[in-house]
Each structure stands twice: as structure tokens, then as C-alpha cells.
Ligand SMILES: [Zn+2]
């Protein structure tokens with residue numbers, strides 16, 4: 136046997152795994168447990184980065200471990216293949232987006248294979264293939280029938296750099312989630328999905344998702360943003376116009392000193408009556424609409440506004456208050472109009488201070504006197520007791536809210552209501568590289584769904600890209616021209632494509648039945664595998680993908696396709712890979728290329744480092760010395776094995792009675808089996824799993840280096856090496872296959888059962904007690920250190936040899952030397 140050559144070993148086992156179809160997932164055996172191990176599918180950007188390697192290695196360890204535990208494991212990968220980068224690259228290089236994408240997929244598939252990931256490649260999907268996206272269209276048509284998909288004119292987020300509309304979830308801190316460019320508001324006619332119909336369920340079920348990190352659940356709760364309050368109507372003085380206001384603090388309404396409208400509010404431009412004010416309002420609104428959302432709404436952004444010259448009537452007090460247009464009011468939160476109570480809301484306070492508006496307290500803490508004389512220095516937001524509030528004076532906030540809501544309803548100017556920050560999901564994109572929305576617009580019939588038997592509506596090739604203004608598909612005459620499916624009249628095909636988050640909302644259902652031409656998936660296949668047992672991906676998907684996919688599943692449930700509403704039992708969000716303290720990125724120049732690492736150290740070492748260097752939920756700082764350490768670890772196992780290989784008993788030999796160092800090694804071996812099993816299967820502490828194996832190797836080493844070895848020692852060594860090959864194999868699979876085959880193991884190590892723990896060997900601190908009967912050695916038993924005489928006696932009697940000598944005798948005397956000897960004197 137020669138030195139360990141990672142490249143040869145890895146190529147050899149990858150070929151064999153593939154040839155033997157080791158990772159093929161067959162039909163479900165109903166008598167065996169199933170485990171669906173899923174990692175978020177990658178975008179085929181060109182090549183894998185270290186973050187990918189880490190993400191997919193974590194999943195691979197779990198998948199391999201579960202399979203060794205006798206479970207049927209679903210472990211598949213695919214490609215989130217539609218989207219902007221392909222289209223932009225195509226524009227730059229004058230290439231078809233499909234070509235660019237498929238080339239990248241080929242590259243990355245090769246990288247996945249070189250990493251030895253245990254995917255069933257026969258189930259691989261790419262979302263840009265008609266075989267997949269026809270089902271996006273099919274789902275859309277079902278949603279159209281159910282009224283879940285609808286078309287409406289809305290103010291939407293527009294990224295000029297990406298030249299497309301963005302969903303609210305795709306605007307991060309006021310900027311485009313993809314290009315970080317500025318985002319402004321524009322009005323568009325768009326297709327929406329009614330995510331808000333599911334808002335309550337999406338929120339309530341978070342409490343039951345106890346396999347999800349609390350952080351993600353909190354982010355989703357915030358995103359859904361349910362708030363209970365009252366909608367109140369303010370009449371505009373001298374106009375046939377009323378403004379609806381939503382407030383969670385109706386108890387403060389007597390402290391409202393102005394109304395503030397969003398710049399986008401449909402009434403904003405029409406409010407001023409004289410020309411000068413009209414000009415001022417026009418230019419303010421225009422300026423706001425062209426502004427990046429971040430500059431308008433970020434915490435601490437400068438407060439800007441303009442007075443409209445008009446007044447509204449407070450329906451409770453009858454008081455006249457000025458109407459302003461203000462930069463901090465969002466059109467899509469509540470009604471786009473707020474009643475401003477500067478004394479009890481900090482943003483209202485800041486605005487009032489900036490524009491010299493009245494600040495009037497109406498709430499004071501219970502048990503203190505109302506302070507009305509002086510102007511407060513800041514807003515007090517806590518509930519309390521009302522004053523200066525007419526008939527409601529002296530009420531506690533909570534009771535006042537209930538009474539005032541009821542009164543508003545009774546008097547016909549308001550009602551209790553619930554609002555959500557979550558909005559319906561706008562899925563139209565004015566881009567080429569996505570799923571065509573399967574609709575035909577007819578002058579007479581309106582928007583008509585494409586009949587199912589005409590699916591897929593395929594993306595045409597050779598579409599001119601990169602020309603300004605609107606959807607590229609609109610420039611393809613043959614695509615646009617279509618007959619109305621209802622009346623047969625010449626009509627126009629929809630030219631927007633779907634948001635790519637549609638693809639990722641259900642792709643993992645397709646893995647279960649990837650080539651089904653009759654349905655998105657077979658319900659029996661799906662029922663056997665779903666829900667997903669473990670889903671691994673980055674925290675950045677907490678509020679987009681992970682909300683959409685929960686929504687999509689609930690829709691599928693209501694369509695009768697699945698029987699559950701929550702698709703993912705356990706969610707795991709891994710940390711980032713950093714170098715020199717920063718996330719790896721081209722601009723920082725700190726990127727470590729996985730290919731280079733595989734070339735230099737091998738896939739096993741690269742995987743091992745990613746898994747060992749940090750707990751998986753934390754960030755991982757790249758460190759070349761650490762990688763070298765992992766390489767040395769594998770070489771060390773190899774060398775140790777090499778030195779004793781010929782002395783090991785043949786595979787399958789019975790384990791003799793052992794003591795001394797051999798026993799100590801056996802104990803270490805079994806403790807390690809147990810630790811690694813728990814670290815992978817329960818805690819997902821993969822780093823401590825690797826260090827447990829390292830400790831085992833440290834225990835092996837002196838035995839290998841020692842001189843003559845007893846039969847027991849040789850047997851214990853075999854057991855330790857066999858165990859290493861098995862329990863390290865989820866981390867370093869090629870290396871362990873090779874070790875296993877050198878050990879004379881049958882089949883692939885990946886198909887071996889996870890080793891059984893011998894409970895008797897787990898006793899942390901046990902001793903061997905010599906058992907004598909009338910002074911003659913009859914047995915050795917394992918006992919916890921310092922076990923008392925009763926325990927020793929019980930253990931001795933359980934031993935069959937001792938029992939035979941005791942049969943038919945009477946016990947006269949017991950001599951017990953703790954931790955050493957038990958002599959039974961019998962007659
Ligand atoms: Zn953008």
C-alpha cells in the first residue's frame with residue numbers, strides 16, 4: 136500500500152458510485168422510514184463558491200448518515216435556472232440566456248460530482264426547461280380559476296437598473312435585493328397572487344413550526360406584520376372627499392394635530408385649491424416618486440413634507456386639522472394616510488418639530504396627573520390614561536380603544552379592522568428569461584387562461600434583448616399573436632414572465648416525480664416523502680422564498696394536491712463562509728475557489744474543513760492552515776492503518792474478551808459511535824462529530840506504535856478502523872470507501888449500516904472486577920468504578936460461568952476488594 140492519493144481515490148469511487156447507481160432513489164418501501172434531506176437549489180451563476188460547498192456538504196453528511204441508519208433518503212439537486220443574471224450576461228455577450236445557463240449548469244454539475252455529493256442525478260431538474268415550467272403555468276391557471284391569481288393596477292417597486300418590477304420582499308432597506316440599485320414607485324398593471332388570503336394562517340402556524348429557528352420565525356412574523364386597529368374616516372373640509380386612516384392607537388385621536396398622506400396617495404395632487412400650493416405639492420410629489428425608497432423611509436431619514444392648504448375634520452372632536460403630504464408615510468401600509476399624534480408617536484413628533492406643528496399630549500401614566508402645560512421633549516408611546524379627550528377622559532388606553540372603536544362604528548365613521556404588512560405577491564416581470572404567464576388578452580373576453588392542452592407556452596428563442604422599454608417578448612410578433620381561446624378572435628398573448636420565486640416555491644415537490652408528463656407530481660409519491668424533514672439554506676431566504684413556499688403549499692392543499700399546509704419540518708440556516716473577516720466576494724478579492732482546493736487537497740479534505748472548522752450555524756472563517764490540518768488528519772489515518780493492516784484479524788472475526796488498552800480502545804470506539812451519531816442525527820453539531828473521530832484516532836495511535844500486540848488488541852484495532860471508515864464516511868466519503876475496501880469490507884461503506892453501540896462499553900469510568908469462587912478465577916466483569924459489594928455480587932451472579940459454580944451451593948462469605956476482586960466463599 137502506498138501513500139494516500141486523494142485525486143485517484145476520489146475519481147475511483149465517484150466512478151463506482153455512479154456505475155452502481157448507489158444514490159438512486161427507488162420506489163418507496165412502505166415498511167421503511169423515509170427522510171427527505173433538502174438543500175436550497177443553487178442559481179447556476181457559473182461556478183460553485185465556498186458557501187455552496189459548505190451548504191451542500193452539511194446536507195450530504197445528514198443524507199449519508201440517515202441512509203446508514205436504514206432510512207430511505209431523498210437527496211436531490213436542481214437548478215434555479217431562470218432569472219436576471221442570465222439575461223444580462225446574454226446581453227453583454229450576445230448569447231442566448233439558455234446557452235449561458237446550460238453551460239454553467241454543466242460546469243457546476245461537474246463540481247458537485249467532484250465533491251462526491253450523494254445526489255440522485257436521475258432526478259435533477261432545471262427550472263428553465265419547459266418540462267418544469269409548464270407546471271408553473273399549470274399552477275397559475277388553477278390559481279386563476281380560483282381567483283387566487285388576479286390582475287390589478289398598482290404602485291409597484293421599480294428597479295431601473297434591472298428594468299423590472301420587484302416584490303416588496305425583494306426590496307431590502309429600500310434597495311433592489313439583487314443589484315442593490317435604487318428602487319422607486321411606479322404604477323403598473325400586474326398579475327398578483329393573493330398571499331394576503333393566507334396571512335393569518337401563515338402567521339398562526341409559525342407558532343407550531345418548532346423545528347424552525349426562532350430568528351426566522353420572528354422575521355416572518357415581522358414581515359407579515361399583523362396589526363389590529365381601527366379605520367377612521369376624516370372628512371375633508373369643504374370637499375366631497377373623505378380620507379381613511381388606519382390606527383392602532385385610536386385612544387390618542389384627540390391628540391391628532393395633522394393628517395399626513397403618502398406622496399403616492401391618489402388624492403394628494405388634487406388637494407390644493409390655489410395655484411401656488413398646487414405647484415408646490417406637484418413638485419414635492421414628483422420629487423418623492425423619483426426618490427429611492429431607502430432615502431424616503433429609512434430610520435432617521437430627514438423629514439420632508441408640504442402643506443396642502445386643506446383641513447380635515449376629526450370625527451370625534453369635530454376639530455379642524457391641517458392635511459400634509461409627508462415623505463415618511465408609506466402608501467402600502469394601512470391606507471396611505473395617517474393621523475399624526477406627535478405627542479405619542481416619535482416619527483409624528485419629529486415631523487411636527489421640523490414644521491412647527493402643534494404637539495398635544497392626551498395620554499398620561501396611570502397614577503400621575505395629566506401634564507398639559509408644557510410641550511414634551513419627545514413622544515411618549517406607552518399606553519396610559521386619557522385626558523383632553525372629551526367624554527373619554529379618565530379611561531385607560533385599552534378600554535378607550537374598545538369604546539372608541541365601537542362608537543366609531545355606531546356613528547358610521549369607522550370600524551375595527553386588521554391590517555398586514557404582507558401584500559399580495561406581484562409576480563409579473565418585464566423580462567425575458569422566466570416562465571411565460573399563460574394568458575391571452577382578448578378585446579371582448581378580457582384576460583383568458585391558455586387551455587391546459589396548449590401548455591407549455593414556450594419561451595421563443597432569438598428574442599432581441601436589452602432594448603429599452605417593456606417586456607422583450609412584446610417585440611416577438613409570432614409570440615404575441617394568438618387567438619382567443621374563448622371566442623377565437625385575434626388576440627394578444629401576455630408578454631410578462633413570472634418572478635423566479637415561483638419556481639423555487641415548489642421545485643422540491645417535482646424532485647419526487649421529476650419526469651411526470653401528466654401532473655406536476657404524483658400524489659402517492661409526494662405523500663410518501665413529504666413534508667421535508669430537513670431544509671438547509673441561508674438566512675437571507677427567511678422572508679422571501681420561505682414565505683412564498685409556505686403560501687404555495689397552502690394553495691396546493693386547497694387545490695387538493697397535498698394534505699398538509701406546512702412543507703418543511705426542520706429548517707437549518709447555516710452561517711456564511713468568510714475570509715479575513717468578510718464574506719467572500721470578488722470585489723473584496725478574498726474568494727477561495729473550490730476547484731482549486733479540490734485540486735490541491737482533494738474533495739474530502741475540502742469538505743472536512745468546511746464541516747470541522749466551525750459549528751454549522753456560525754460563520755466559517757477560511758484558514759489554509761486549518762485545511763492543511765484536515766489533510767494531515769486523513770493522511771495520518773492512512774499511515775496508521777498501513778502500519779498494522781497485515782496484523783489485523785480477518786473481517787468478521789469474533790471479538791475476543793479484552794482488557795487493558797484493548798478494552799480502553801473498544802470503549803473509546805463505542806463512545807465515539809454514539810457521539811458522532813448524536814452530533815449528526817440530533818444536534819447537527821457536525822464540527823464536534825469530526826473532532827470525536829480525531830480523538831478516536833489519537834487513541835489508536837499509541838497502540839499502532841506499541842510493540843507486540845495481543846489478539847484482543849488486534850481485534851480492537853480492527854474494530855476501531857472499521858468504525859472510523861463508517862462514521863467518518865458522511866464527512867470524507869471517498870477516503871472512507873477506500874479504507875473500507877482495504878479493510879476487506881464488503882459492498883460500499885455508504886451502504887453499510889451505522890455501527891451498533893455496545894451499551895456495556897459506554898460506562899465512562901468502569902473497571903474490570905475479577906470474580907473468584909473459592910479463590911479460583913471464574914470470570915471478569917465490567918463495573919462502574921467504586922461500585923459497592925451488592926452491585927458486584929449482582930454482576931457476578933449474572934455471569935453464566937460464575938452462576939454454574941454457584942449452583943447448589945450456599946454462600947458463606949464474601950471478600951470484596953473494591954475495583955479489583957470479588958471472592959465468593961461457598962459450601
Ligand atoms: Zn436591481
Ligand SMILES: [Zn+2]
Pocket residue numbers: 577578579580581619620621622623624
Ligand atoms: Zn375572446
